[in-house]
Each structure stands twice: as C-alpha cells, then as structure tokens.
Amino acid sequence: MASSDLVLYHIPKTRSTRPLWLYYELEDIYLRSRSDFPKLRLHKLEMSSFRGGGDGADKPESLLAINPNGKVPAFADGSGDDVTMFESCAIFCYLLRHYDFDSALADLKSKVGHDKND
Numbered sequence: 001m002a003s004s005d006l007v008l009y010h011i012p013k014t015r016s017t018r019p020l021w022l023y024y025e026l027e028d029i030y031l032r033s034r035s036d037f038p039k040l041r042l043h044k045l046e047m048s049s050f051r052g053g054g055d056g057a058d059k060p061e062s063l064l065a066i067n068p069n070g071k072v073p074a075f076a077d078g079s080g081d082d083v084t085m086f087e088s089c090a091i092f093c094y095l096l097r098h099y100d101f102d103s104a105l106a107d108l109k110s111k112v113g114h115d116k117n118d
Contacts, residue, residue, distance in 0.1 A: 008091075009043045009063045009074040011050070015088040016073030022095050022105075029104050037099065038079065045072065 006023070010016040023040050030037040049058050050070075059070040067074040067086040075091045077083040077098070085091055096106050 005041050005078050006038045007041045007076040009045060009072045011045050011047050011072050014072055018088040019073055019075060019091040019095060022092055025105060026099050030101060034101060
C-alpha cells in the first residue's frame with residue numbers, strides 16, 4: 001500500500017457503504033484544493049463470495065490481513081500509524097477527524113471529550 005493510500009473493502013448494500021459515501025463527499029470537497037488528500041483503493045466484493053462455508057477460503061488474504069473475521073467494511077490508512085479498522089461508524093469518525101481538513105462536514109475536534117490535538 002502506498003503511504004498515502006486508503007483501502008476499503010466494500011460490498012454494495014452493506015454497512016461499508018457509509019464510509020465509502022463519506023469518502024466520496026470529502027473527495028468532492030478537497031480533491032482539487034488539497035494535494036495531500038489521499039486516494040482510495042476500493043476493493044468491491046460480491047455478497048455471494050461471503051455466503052460459502054464460512055471457512056474464509058473464498059475471502060482475499062489482503063482482507064483477512066485487515067480483519068481476520070473477513071467481514072466488511074475493512075479499512076486501512078497507510079499514512080502515519082498504519083491504522084486498520086472494521087466498524088463502519090468508527091471508520092466514518094476517523095475519516096472526518098483526519099480528512100475533513102476544514103471541518104466542512106463536521107467539527108469533531110471541538111466536541112466535548114475529543115482531543116483537539118488529533
């Protein structure tokens with residue numbers, strides 16, 4: 001993974017749509033104005049490949065490296081601390097806190113209980 005890449009494993013009509021939608025909203029706002037806005041490597045998977053015997057044999061190794069349970073969403077951010085996560089709401093908040101540079105969609109850094117230095 002390139003250091004500035006974000007990676008998202010996605011199956012349409014699942015909770016992985018939440019962070020994908022937010023990424024596209026942020027991309028629309030920042031892609032032209034920020035040279036440091038990360039690219040997204042989207043791995044679009046089919047639901048049918050997850051309905052097998054449940055042994056993980058039909059799931060990509062790269063997905064299992066991010067989420068050993070083999071479920072989506074699975075997200076990785078290669079910049080900085082090599083963050084991986086697999087809860088859609090956590091990914092959503094992470095994207096807002098780290099890539100909504102001007103707080104165009106939400107000002108999470110000024111909310112009570114959040115460290116303003118993140």
